[in-house]
Amino acid sequence: MATKANRLEILKTYKLYIDGKFPRSESGRHYLVKSKNGNGIANACLASRKDLRDAIVAARKAQDAWAARSAYNRGQILYRIAEMLEGRKAQFMEEMIAQGYTVGQATNELQSSIDRLVHYAGWSDKYQAIFSAVNPVDSSHFNFSVPEAMGVVGILCEEKSALIGLVSLIAPAIVGGNTCVVLSSESKPLCASTFGEVLHASDVPAGVVNILTGSRAELIKTYASHMDVNALVFDASGESLKTIQSEAAANVKRCIHLMDDWSQAKSQSPYHIMNTQEIKTTWHPIGV
Amino acid sequence: MKKDKKEHALNFETPFQYAPAPESTAPVKLKERYALFIDGKFQAPSKGIYLPSINPATEETLALVAVADESDVNKAVKAAANAYKGVWGKLPGKERAKYIYRIARILQERAREFAILETMNGGKPIRESRDIDIPLAAAHFFYYAGWADKLDYAFPGRKAQALGVAGQIIPWNFPLLMAAWKIAPALATGNTVVLKPAETTPLTALLLAELIQEADLPPGVVNIITGAGETGAAIVRHPLVNKIAFTGSTEVGKLIQRSLAGTDKRYTLELGGKAANIIFEDAALDQAVEGIINAIFFNQGHVCCAGSRLFVQESVADQVMRKLRDRMSTLRIGDPLDKNTDIGAINSKEQLQKIQGLVKKGIAEGGDMYQADCSIPKKGFWFKPTLFTGVSASSTIVKEEIFGPVLSIQTFRTADEVIEKANNTPYGLSGGVWTDKGSKIFKVSKQLKAGVVWANTYNKFDPTSPFGGYKESGLGREGGLHGLAPYVHLV
Amino acid sequence: MDKHTKTPYEDLTCVTVDQVGVEERVSRLTKRSIKKESKVWALKMALSMCDLTTLEGKDSPGKIRQLCNKAIRPHEDLDIPSVAAVCVYPSLVRLTKSHLKGTKIQVASVATAFPSGQSNRAIKLAETHWAVEEGADEIDMVISRGHFLAGEYAYVHDEIAAVKEACGKAHLKVILETGELSSLDQVRKASELAIRAGADFIKTSTGKVQPAATLPVTLVMLETIRDHFYATGKRIGMKPAGGISTAKNALQYLVMVNETLGSDWLSPSLFRFGASSLANDLLMQLIKEKTGRYQSIDYFSKD
Structure with a gap:
C-alpha cells in the first residue's frame, strides 16, 4: 500500500492464523495479491496442505473446550470480536480499498460485518431455545432434543468479498461451539489475515478459528477428504462442487453448500447456525 | 467367559416349559x-x-x-x-x-x-x-x-x-x-x-x-x-x-x-453404528442388565443403534456378567411366530455368514466367547446370543458393526476413560448410560458424540423423537x- | 435381645431400582403365552403354593373348619394337590392344627401385632411365642414400617432377628407391607434388611393395605432374593399376598419366578401365594382345561 508520504512506510506481512499464532506457511511460499488494475499490493501466505492439516489439528484440539464454554461466554466473545473490528475499521477500510472496493462499498461491508457479529453474538444463548424440543413420547420417559456443535468445520469463503463472506460463515459456526478452519477469498485475502489479528485480540481461544490464505484449487481436496473435519461450509460450483461433495463422502462429511449475497441483511439467520449443528436426543425414564 | 464352578448357580432347566404358542398365519393372504x-x-x-x-x-x-x-x-x-x-x-x-x-x-x-x-x-x-x-x-x-x-x-x-x-x-x-x-x-x-x-x-x-x-x-x-x-x-x-x-x-x-x-x-x-452402552457401578443393576439385553438382542441385533459395545465399571463387572449370563439362559430363540420367542431368525443367509465370519475373527483374535445354552431349529438362519470378553478397542468385533446378536464387553474405571473409549469410533448413532446419579447422566450424555442417548433405558423409539447419527x-x-x-x- | 442391638444398619445402602425398567420387564414377562400342558402344570403348581388365608375379626371355628376342608381337598373330582398352608390369627392356630392333623399342610399364623405392627417388642415376642406354642409351623410377622421409613434400620433389623429367635423351629415370613413403603427402592431396602435379619421368606403384604401384592414389587423382591443367593448360596422364599385372585395373574407370577430365580423356586417350599379366592379360580381353570368348558363359580365351594 504505497503512499506519497515523506517517510518510507513499513509494509505489513500478511500471515496465516493457526492455533492462536501467526505463522508463515510451513512451505515458505507466498503469493502476490493484486489490486483491480493488476498492481501488486501485498504478499499473502500460500498455505500448503500441511498448514491445513496443522490447522485442523489445532481446531480439533480446541473444540471440546470451546463447546463446553457457556453460551453466554461465547456470546460475549463474539461481541468482543465486533468491538475489536469496530476499533480497527481504518485498517480494514484501507485493505478493502486496496483490493478494489470503493469507499462506499468498503464502508457498507465493514459495517455489515460488524453488525453481523453482533447479530450472531446475540444468538449464542437463544437459538437453542428455538431449535430444541421436548418430545412428548408415548411412554414414561422424558425426551428432549438439543442442538450440539458438529465439531470441526471447514469453511471455504466465497471469492468476491473481502470480509463479509468470511464473517458471515465464521460467526454462525463458532457461536454454536464449532471450531473452524477457514480458507479466505483467494484474490482478496488481506482482510482475512487481519481478521485473525482481531480474533486474537478478542479472547477467542487459540484454535477456535484458524485462517488460511492461498489456493483453493490446491487445498480443496484435502479439505473435503480430511477424516477429522466434520462439516464443510462452502460456496462452489461446477467441478469444484463435485470434488468437494464427492471427497466429503469419505467420512460422511456434512456439506453445506451456500451461495448467497452476504451483504444482504436477510442472509443472516439462526438457520445458518443450525447448518453446523447436530441434534442430540436424550431419553430418561420418569419414575420414583 | 466360562462359568466359575464355585458360583452359586441358578437352575434354569425348568419343568415349566411353555408350550408352543404360534400366531396363526391365516390373516395373511399372499399373492403368488x-x-x-x-x-x-x-x-x-x-x-x-x-x-x-x-x-x-x-x-x-x-x-x-x-x-x-x-x-x-x-x-x-x-x-x-x-x-x-x-x-x-x-x-x-x-x-x-x-x-x-x-x-x-x-x-x-x-x-x-x-x-x-x-x-x-x-x-x-x-x-x-x-x-x-x-x-x-x-x-x-x-x-x-x-x-x-x-x-x-x-x-x-x-x-x-x-x-x-x-x-x-x-x-x-x-x-x-x-x-x-x-x-x-x-x-x-x-x-x-x-x-x-x-x-x-x-x-x-x-x-x-x-x-x-x-x-x-x-x-x-x-x-x-x-x-x-x-x-x-x-x-x-x-x-x-x-x-x-x-x-x-x-x-x-x-x-x-x-x-x-x-x-x-x-x-x-x-x-451404521457401534454404540457404547455404559454401565456405572451406581446403576440400577437389574434394570441395566435388562437394558443390555434389549440393547443387543432386540431384533436379533439387526439394529443400527444396537448397544454392541458394552462398557461395565470394573467394580461391578463380575456381578453384571453373572446376571447377564443368567438372563441369557431365559432367552427363547426359535420360531419367530411363537408369541414366546425372544430371538427370531437371522434375516438372510448372507447376513448369517457375515455374523459367523466376524465371530470367527473375534475368536481368532483371542476374544473369549460365551453363548447362551439354547437349541436352534435345523432349518432357517439362526445365531445364538453371544458375548465376547477379553476384547479391546483394536479388536475387529469391537470396531466393526456386526448387525447381529453379538456383544463385546470391556471394563472401565473412570467416567473420563469410558467417554473417551465410547467416542473412539467413526460411528455416532446412539449410546446408553446407566447410573443413578443425575448429574453424571447429563455429563456423560452430553459428551457422547451420538445422535440418540438412552439414559437408564435403551432402544426406545417414538415418532415425536428425532433419530439420526x-x-x-x-x-x-x-x-x-x-x-x-x-x-x-x-x- | 442385646446381642442384636449393635447392628450397623444406620446407613443401609443398597442397589437402586428403576421403576420404569421394572415395569417394562414385568410387561414383557406378562406377555408370555402359557397354554395347554404347560398351563395345567402351572395351575397345579400354583394351587400347591397357596396359603389359604382368613384374617378377619369374625373368623370362627366354623369358618376355620370349612377352610381346612378346602385346603385338604380343594376339589373332589380332580387329581390335584392340597394347598401349602392355612394362614390364620394366633387364637385359631390350635383349632386349625387339629383340623389339618395327618396332612402335610402347614399352619401359618400372623403375629407381631398384625397388621399394623404398632406394639412394643415384648408383646410382639410374646405373641410369637404363643403362636408357636399353639402349634404354628410358620409365623408371618409384620415389620415396623414407621421405624423403617424413619430410617431406623437397626431397630427394624433387631426386631426381625428377635422374632426369628422366638420362632424356634417355625419358619419366619417377614411381611414388608410394600403398599406402605412408597417406592421400589424402599421395597428393595426392606427386602435386604429382612433377609439379613433372618427371614426365611419375604412377603409383600398383609392384605389389609392397598396396593397389596403387585408384579413389579414381587420382581424387586425376587431380585433381592437372587442377589442374596448369588452372595451366600442361601435360598430365601417369596410370598406375594393380597390382590392375586385370578389364575391368569398367578401364572404371571410363576413365569416371573421361573425366569428370575429358575426352577428351584418353583416349589411351595420357596414360593407361596397368600390368597383367599385364588384357589377357586385355579380350580375353575383346571376343570376348564380338562373338560374344555368355561366354568361358573357356582360349582365351586367358596371356602
Whole structure:
C-alpha cells in the first residue's frame, strides 16, 4: 500500500492464523495479491496442505473446550470480536480499498460485518431455545432434543468479498461451539489475515478459528477428504462442487453448500447456525 | 467367559416349559407374485423378472417379487413427478393430512396381518412386530399427518416448500417401520415418493401399497418398487428425483453421497453404528442388565443403534456378567411366530455368514466367547446370543458393526476413560448410560458424540423423537419436528 | 435381645431400582403365552403354593373348619394337590392344627401385632411365642414400617432377628407391607434388611393395605432374593399376598419366578401365594382345561 508520504512506510506481512499464532506457511511460499488494475499490493501466505492439516489439528484440539464454554461466554466473545473490528475499521477500510472496493462499498461491508457479529453474538444463548424440543413420547420417559456443535468445520469463503463472506460463515459456526478452519477469498485475502489479528485480540481461544490464505484449487481436496473435519461450509460450483461433495463422502462429511449475497441483511439467520449443528436426543425414564 | 464352578448357580432347566404358542398365519393372504406399484397400479416389471422372497425361519418361498430395472424406475419417478405437479403439490395441507391419517387408521385396523407378515418375511419375533414395529409405523403416520397443515409453525421466520420427488431406500431390519419413517414426513410436507424396500423383505411394503390403494391416495403419490442395489442406484441417479432418503449401511451410504456429488439433490442418510452402552457401578443393576439385553438382542441385533459395545465399571463387572449370563439362559430363540420367542431368525443367509465370519475373527483374535445354552431349529438362519470378553478397542468385533446378536464387553474405571473409549469410533448413532446419579447422566450424555442417548433405558423409539447419527452414522434426522427439515426448502 | 442391638444398619445402602425398567420387564414377562400342558402344570403348581388365608375379626371355628376342608381337598373330582398352608390369627392356630392333623399342610399364623405392627417388642415376642406354642409351623410377622421409613434400620433389623429367635423351629415370613413403603427402592431396602435379619421368606403384604401384592414389587423382591443367593448360596422364599385372585395373574407370577430365580423356586417350599379366592379360580381353570368348558363359580365351594 504505497503512499506519497515523506517517510518510507513499513509494509505489513500478511500471515496465516493457526492455533492462536501467526505463522508463515510451513512451505515458505507466498503469493502476490493484486489490486483491480493488476498492481501488486501485498504478499499473502500460500498455505500448503500441511498448514491445513496443522490447522485442523489445532481446531480439533480446541473444540471440546470451546463447546463446553457457556453460551453466554461465547456470546460475549463474539461481541468482543465486533468491538475489536469496530476499533480497527481504518485498517480494514484501507485493505478493502486496496483490493478494489470503493469507499462506499468498503464502508457498507465493514459495517455489515460488524453488525453481523453482533447479530450472531446475540444468538449464542437463544437459538437453542428455538431449535430444541421436548418430545412428548408415548411412554414414561422424558425426551428432549438439543442442538450440539458438529465439531470441526471447514469453511471455504466465497471469492468476491473481502470480509463479509468470511464473517458471515465464521460467526454462525463458532457461536454454536464449532471450531473452524477457514480458507479466505483467494484474490482478496488481506482482510482475512487481519481478521485473525482481531480474533486474537478478542479472547477467542487459540484454535477456535484458524485462517488460511492461498489456493483453493490446491487445498480443496484435502479439505473435503480430511477424516477429522466434520462439516464443510462452502460456496462452489461446477467441478469444484463435485470434488468437494464427492471427497466429503469419505467420512460422511456434512456439506453445506451456500451461495448467497452476504451483504444482504436477510442472509443472516439462526438457520445458518443450525447448518453446523447436530441434534442430540436424550431419553430418561420418569419414575420414583 | 466360562462359568466359575464355585458360583452359586441358578437352575434354569425348568419343568415349566411353555408350550408352543404360534400366531396363526391365516390373516395373511399372499399373492403368488407381486408386481411394481407405480402410479396407483401394480404393473409388471419391464423385463418380466421376478425373484423369490423367503421366510428366513423356514427358507420357504413366500412369494415372487418383481425386480425393477432402470426403465421401471423411470416410470415410477415420472409418475411421482406428475403426481407432485398435478395433484399432491397443490393439495392443501389439511387435505394431505386426511390422506395420511387414513393410512394410519387402516394400518391400525390391519395391524395383525402386517405383524404376522413382517415376522414371516423378516424373521423377527411376533412379539416385536406386534408390539413395536407395526404400532410404531401407524404412530408415525398419525404423527406426521398432523404436521401437514401446520408447517407454517415448524420453521420460525421461514416458509417451508416441498422439494418434489423423494427417492427412498430402506433396509431389511424394520421393513414396514422404515417405510413409515420415510413416507409419512415426505407426504406431510407435500412431496411424492418412490420407495424401494430391501430385496429380502419387500412384502409388508407391498402390502402397504395395497393399503395405499385402499386409502385412495391419488395415483403416483406413493410408488413402491422392488429390486436390489441396482434398482436403488437407478433411483439415486434419476434426474427428476429431488431428494434421497437412505437407511442402510455406512458403506452404501458413502457410495450414495459420492454419487450425488455435484447435483442439487438433497439427502439424508441413516447409517451404521457401534454404540457404547455404559454401565456405572451406581446403576440400577437389574434394570441395566435388562437394558443390555434389549440393547443387543432386540431384533436379533439387526439394529443400527444396537448397544454392541458394552462398557461395565470394573467394580461391578463380575456381578453384571453373572446376571447377564443368567438372563441369557431365559432367552427363547426359535420360531419367530411363537408369541414366546425372544430371538427370531437371522434375516438372510448372507447376513448369517457375515455374523459367523466376524465371530470367527473375534475368536481368532483371542476374544473369549460365551453363548447362551439354547437349541436352534435345523432349518432357517439362526445365531445364538453371544458375548465376547477379553476384547479391546483394536479388536475387529469391537470396531466393526456386526448387525447381529453379538456383544463385546470391556471394563472401565473412570467416567473420563469410558467417554473417551465410547467416542473412539467413526460411528455416532446412539449410546446408553446407566447410573443413578443425575448429574453424571447429563455429563456423560452430553459428551457422547451420538445422535440418540438412552439414559437408564435403551432402544426406545417414538415418532415425536428425532433419530439420526453423528459422524459416519449418517446425517439428518428422522422423527419429530426435526424430521420435517430434510423434506423442505426454507424460503 | 442385646446381642442384636449393635447392628450397623444406620446407613443401609443398597442397589437402586428403576421403576420404569421394572415395569417394562414385568410387561414383557406378562406377555408370555402359557397354554395347554404347560398351563395345567402351572395351575397345579400354583394351587400347591397357596396359603389359604382368613384374617378377619369374625373368623370362627366354623369358618376355620370349612377352610381346612378346602385346603385338604380343594376339589373332589380332580387329581390335584392340597394347598401349602392355612394362614390364620394366633387364637385359631390350635383349632386349625387339629383340623389339618395327618396332612402335610402347614399352619401359618400372623403375629407381631398384625397388621399394623404398632406394639412394643415384648408383646410382639410374646405373641410369637404363643403362636408357636399353639402349634404354628410358620409365623408371618409384620415389620415396623414407621421405624423403617424413619430410617431406623437397626431397630427394624433387631426386631426381625428377635422374632426369628422366638420362632424356634417355625419358619419366619417377614411381611414388608410394600403398599406402605412408597417406592421400589424402599421395597428393595426392606427386602435386604429382612433377609439379613433372618427371614426365611419375604412377603409383600398383609392384605389389609392397598396396593397389596403387585408384579413389579414381587420382581424387586425376587431380585433381592437372587442377589442374596448369588452372595451366600442361601435360598430365601417369596410370598406375594393380597390382590392375586385370578389364575391368569398367578401364572404371571410363576413365569416371573421361573425366569428370575429358575426352577428351584418353583416349589411351595420357596414360593407361596397368600390368597383367599385364588384357589377357586385355579380350580375353575383346571376343570376348564380338562373338560374344555368355561366354568361358573357356582360349582365351586367358596371356602
